[in-house]
Amino acid sequence: MSPFPQQALASSRQIVSLLFGPPSRRSFHVRYWDGSQEGPAGSTPATVTLTSPASLRRMLWPPSDLALGEAFIFGDFDVEGSLEHVLAQAVQIGDQLLRPAVAARVVAALLSLPDTKRPTPNLNFDDTSKTHSKERDAHAIRYHYDIGNDFYKLWLDERMVYSCAYFKTEHDTLEQAQTTKLDRICKKLRLQPGERLLDIGCGWGGLAIYAAQHYGVTVTGITLSPSQAEVARERAEAAGVGDKVKIEIRDYRDLSASTRYDKVASIGMFEHVGRAKMPKYFAQIYKLLRPGGLLLNHGIVKEIAPNFIHWGFGTVERYLNAHSFLQNYVFPDGELRRLSEVNLRAEQAGFEIRDAENMREHYALTLRQWVMRLEDHHAEILARGLADEVTYRIWRLYMAGSAQSFTAGRIGVVQTLLAKPLPSGEVNLPLGRADIEA
Incomplete structure (x- = not known):
C-alpha cells in the first residue's frame, strides 16, 4: 500500500540526507514532486528533480546502474544543469551503502515508498545467437x-x-x-x-x-x-x-x-x-x-x-x-x-x-x-x-x-x-x- 504523501516526502528527504548529507553541504539542489526544494544557499551546477513519490525507489532499488539509468530515461527524475556533475556525486551512493548501519536505514526508507511498476522497456536488441558471432x-x-x-x-x-x-x-x-x-x-x-x-x-x-x-x-x-x-x-x-x-x-x-x-x-x-x-x-x-x-x-x-x-x-x-x-x-x-x-x-x-x-x-x-x-x-x-x-x-x-x-x-x-x-x-x-x- 502506498504511504501518505507526507510520509513519502519525509522518507525521500531522509534517503537523500543519508546518501548525500544535509542540504547545506550538498553541491546540488533537490526539487521534490510537490514543488519544495532543498540545498545549499546560492547557485549550484545542477538541480535534481524527483518527479513522484516512487522516484527514489525506482532509482535505487535494487541497486544497480541499470535501475538508476532507467529511472532517468523514463522520467522518474530529471536534471537541470550538469548531468555529469550529478553523476559524479552519485558515486557517494555506493560508498554509503557499504556502511551497514546506513544501508539498513536507506533500504527501510526505500521500501516504505510506493512500489509502482513502469511498463517493461523494449530494448530492441533481442539477438539470441552466440555472443560475438x-x-x-x-x-x-x-x-x-x-x-x-x-x-x-x-x-x-x-x-x-x-x-x-x-x-x-x-x-x-x-x-x-x-x-x-x-x-x-x-x-x-x-x-x-x-x-x-x-x-x-x-x-x-x-x-x-x-x-x-x-x-x-x-x-x-x-x-x-x-x-x-x-x-x-x-x-x-x-x-x-x-x-x-x-x-x-x-x-x-x-x-x-x-x-x-x-x-x-x-x-x-x-x-x-x-x-x-x-x-x-x-x-x-x-x-x-x-x-x-x-x-x-x-x-x-x-x-x-x-x-x-x-x-x-x-x-x-x-x-x-x-x-x-x-x-x-x-x-x-x-x-x-x-x-x-x-x-x-x-x-x-x-x-x-x-x-x-x-x-x-x-x-x-x-x-x-x-x-x-x-x-x-x-x-x-x-x-x-x-x-x-x-x-x-x-x-x-x-x-x-x-x-x-x-x-x-x-x-x-x-x-x-x-x-x-x-x-x-x-x-x-x-x-x-x-x-x-x-
Whole structure:
C-alpha cells in the first residue's frame, strides 16, 4: 500500500540526507514532486528533480546502474544543469551503502515508498545467437550506429568522427581537436604516399578520407553499419578521393590475407571485439600486415575499479555486468579489458609494442563537447523526429556518465602502436617521437 504523501516526502528527504548529507553541504539542489526544494544557499551546477513519490525507489532499488539509468530515461527524475556533475556525486551512493548501519536505514526508507511498476522497456536488441558471432556483432553494431546519420550530424564534428579527439589546449574547438587527432594517427603510423592503409571500423570515413587527402595513401575502410558506409562513400567522392578510398561493409574476420597492408588503424572498434575473440583479432591483423608494418590500436580500457567489485569471487562484478545500463541500452556485448591483458594478447600474436598513450582526459573533454551539442539540439531532435525523448535521454546519460568515468580514472582510452618486425627484427621507426609531436 502506498504511504501518505507526507510520509513519502519525509522518507525521500531522509534517503537523500543519508546518501548525500544535509542540504547545506550538498553541491546540488533537490526539487521534490510537490514543488519544495532543498540545498545549499546560492547557485549550484545542477538541480535534481524527483518527479513522484516512487522516484527514489525506482532509482535505487535494487541497486544497480541499470535501475538508476532507467529511472532517468523514463522520467522518474530529471536534471537541470550538469548531468555529469550529478553523476559524479552519485558515486557517494555506493560508498554509503557499504556502511551497514546506513544501508539498513536507506533500504527501510526505500521500501516504505510506493512500489509502482513502469511498463517493461523494449530494448530492441533481442539477438539470441552466440555472443560475438559475426551475425550478432553486426546486429549489435547496427543497434548503436544505425540510429540515423542526421542524429549524429547534429552533435559530432563536421567530419563526423565518433572517437576521442586530441586537444592541444582546453580551448580548442571540437573540429580543431578532431583534426589534430586524425593527423596524430597518421603521424604515429608514419604514413607515406602510395602505402595501403586498412581502417577497421571506419565509421563515416573521417580518418580514411583525411589520410588519403593529406598523406597520399590508398585506404580500405570496413564497417558493419550500412548507413555509415553510405555516408563514407559519399564523403570520399565529395572530397575528391573516391579513387583512393574504398569502403566495404565487412567483418574484419572475413578479410583475405592475400591482400597485405602497410599500415592498419583500428580506432574505437576494439571494445566490440570481446575477450574471447581477442587472440583471433590480433592474429588476423598480424596476417594482414606486411613484415615491417604497423598497427595503431585505439580503444577504451578498464582502469581503477572499486575493491567491492571483486567481492564474493566475482559475484558482485557478474551482478553489475548483468545489470549494466550501457550493456542493455547503448553497447550490447561491449567489453572493456585492462590494457595489460590487451597488450599481452597482441604480443602473443607476434606484435612488438612500440608506443602507448593514455588519452582519458582528452576523451572527457570530447564527451563534454558532444553532450553540450546534444543538449543544444534537444528541441530540434524531437521536432524533426530524429529520436524520441527516451532515446535522447539514453545518449545524454551515456555520454555524461562516460565523461565522468574518464575524469575519475575508472576507464581510459589508449592508443597503442604495434609493429610486425621484419625477419631481421627491424621495424624502421625513428629513434624518437619528435616527428609525432612536430
